[in-house]
Amino acid sequence: MIINKLLSNFDNYLPLNAAEKEDLAGRVIERKIKRRQFILQENDVCKHYTFVAEGCFKKFQVDEKGTEHNLQFAAEGDWLMEIDSFYFEKPSRVYIEAIEPSVIFQINKPNLYHLFTNNPKFDRNFRVIVENRFVELENRVLQAISSTAEERYLSFIKHYPHLLSRLPNTQIASYLGITPEFLSKVRKDLSKK
Amino acid sequence: MIINKLLSNFDNYLPLNAAEKEDLAGRVIERKIKRRQFILQENDVCKHYTFVAEGCFKKFQVDEKGTEHNLQFAAEGDWLMEIDSFYFEKPSRVYIEAIEPSVIFQINKPNLYHLFTNNPKFDRNFRVIVENRFVELENRVLQAISSTAEERYLSFIKHYPHLLSRLPNTQIASYLGITPEFLSKVRKDLSKK
DNA sequence: AAATACCCTTAATGTAGCTTAAGGGTAAGC
DNA sequence: GCTTACCCTTAAGCTACATTAAGGGTATTT
Structure with missing residues (x-):
């Protein structure tokens, strides 16, 4: 039930x-x-x-x-x-x-x-x-x-891992207070590290 | 009392x-x-x-x-x-x-x-x-x-007018999430309008 | 299966806000 | 009344993030 x-x-x-x-x-x-x-x-x-x-x-x-x-x-x-x-x-x-x-x-x-x-x-x-x-x-x-956008994104990943795969990045960007384009850049920069 | x-x-x-x-x-x-x-x-x-x-x-x-x-x-x-x-x-x-x-x-x-x-x-x-x-x-x-820093400052003035004269701008800048130098610029720009 | 609506990314250019440095002003503590 | 600490401002150069534009990818709808 x-x-x-x-x-x-x-x-x-x-x-x-x-x-x-x-x-x-x-x-x-x-x-x-x-x-x-x-x-x-x-x-x-x-x-x-x-x-x-x-x-x-x-x-x-x-x-x-x-x-x-x-x-x-x-x-x-x-x-x-x-x-x-x-x-x-x-x-x-x-x-x-x-x-x-x-x-x-x-x-x-x-x-x-x-x-x-x-x-x-x-x-x-x-x-x-x-x-x-x-x-x-x-x-x-x-x-x-x-905090910077990158720090806020890392914190989001850490606190809401179960949401990551279910939300389009546009929605996450809106939550973080940045544009989808800039989130894309943040993710690219992180993947290089 | x-x-x-x-x-x-x-x-x-x-x-x-x-x-x-x-x-x-x-x-x-x-x-x-x-x-x-x-x-x-x-x-x-x-x-x-x-x-x-x-x-x-x-x-x-x-x-x-x-x-x-x-x-x-x-x-x-x-x-x-x-x-x-x-x-x-x-x-x-x-x-x-x-x-x-x-x-x-x-x-x-x-x-x-x-x-x-x-x-x-x-x-x-x-x-x-x-x-x-x-x-x-x-x-x-x-x-x-x-919102931009200017919008947040205007909102602060509107909601907390009694605090404005009692707080140094450094403290207000910290509350708004900007540097005192930039708050100084925001205030200057506003005074020109 | 095709069409539509999202979605993600990249890149060029623009702007908001930070950093550093410096000078002068004002209030708090002695 | 002096001194010290803090505070405000300005300006030059820098960085984080926005805007615009464009192309390709992937679902959802028809």
């Missing part, structure tokens, strides 16, 4: 017992998403936390020139949310789009708050999920202000 | 009643910090959430060349924490240093968890504090991968 990918995801934090698993399973909805399908578009309000059970997504913003800038990739076992829009019910400034055919589980705010309120274990678990993403973001800010 | 700056800070979220204020006041410690004094150093474990009542701090990382990279400024009314070190009890990779003589309130993990557990209002309030910082970080990542 694919929902076990969600339920056992919490084994990384405080594992759930049978009753808790049942509670959570009853509060999420399963969706199959096609390649290129969006689960969040600009100006919509983000209504769910999303868990990726299968497949891969990109979260990105589009600038006034129409260029996409990737903020995050999320594959199996990762969580996706647009915090600003979800909690403050503001229109989203980002898109979330499937890069591969995917299966996700989504939980809405009333159900999430029910879990927070009625069981401290869920509260703690979801807190850790946000904290982990927080740490990732701080690292990325640091890299952005202190 | 200076502690009111802390207690009334929650008026921005879910305001505290008298009993809650008393509870919180009993769980924080007040500290006076001198200019240039550190409240967190690399390799120490971060033991507290810190609220800045007066003064100003910078949180930064030092690279292998010894160059500082500013991740955050925090002035009156701001919260400071090193999430990775605080929650996972890992050695910190950042420093937090006072830029001005300051007064802070600090809460340790047992007391914070007590508040989380015994009163959902604290839980919600501290969640929002982290979420706000989270949103700030995502914006900064986006800017880093999609």
Whole structure:
């Protein structure tokens, strides 16, 4: 059963017992998403936390020139949310789009708050999920202000080896904040070393 | 009383009643910090959430060349924490240093968890504090991968006007990820427009 | 099987931002 | 009130990265 990918995801934090698993399973909805399908578009309000059970997504913003800038990739076992829009019910400034055919589980705010309120274990678990993403973001800010494109690419390879073969380099370049042409040069230079 | 700056800070979220204020006041410690004094150093474990009542701090990382990279400024009314070190009890990779003589309130993990557990209002309030910082970080990542130094400087001026006059440009340049010399050029170019 | 849409690479040229060096200004500490 | 340390600016030369253009390769769609 694919929902076990969600339920056992919490084994990384405080594992759930049978009753808790049942509670959570009853509060999420399963969706199959096609390649290129969006689960969040600009100006919509983000209504769910999303868990990726299968497949891969990109979260990105589009600038006034129409260029996409990737903020995050999320594959199996990762969580996706647009915090600003979800909690403050503001229109989203980002898109979330499937890069591969995917299966996700989504939980809405009333159900999430029910879990927070009625069981401290869920509260703690979801807190850790946000904290982990927080740490990732701080690292990325640091890299952005202190590292070269080559260093950022090497760091990407190291931290996301499972994504390397699944993403076109154009998407990785967008994530790193460089052009595909320059990424191509970086890769060439690295291969010579 | 200076502690009111802390207690009334929650008026921005879910305001505290008298009993809650008393509870919180009993769980924080007040500290006076001198200019240039550190409240967190690399390799120490971060033991507290810190609220800045007066003064100003910078949180930064030092690279292998010894160059500082500013991740955050925090002035009156701001919260400071090193999430990775605080929650996972890992050695910190950042420093937090006072830029001005300051007064802070600090809460340790047992007391914070007590508040989380015994009163959902604290839980919600501290969640929002982290979420706000989270949103700030995502914006900064986006800017880093999609904007020029001039655009980032203009955004800094817009979002942190109260910090502009208090910070030397060297510190702002470090925050923006550029050299002080180049910031000087950016400012000159802007003044011509 | 053909057609279309991506995708990757290379190379020439242009620009944003860094480095080094230097001079003068201003605030902090004694 | 002096001194020292830091800070801001300018400018010349350099490097990292962007832009434009072009050709060939590989999926996906029809």
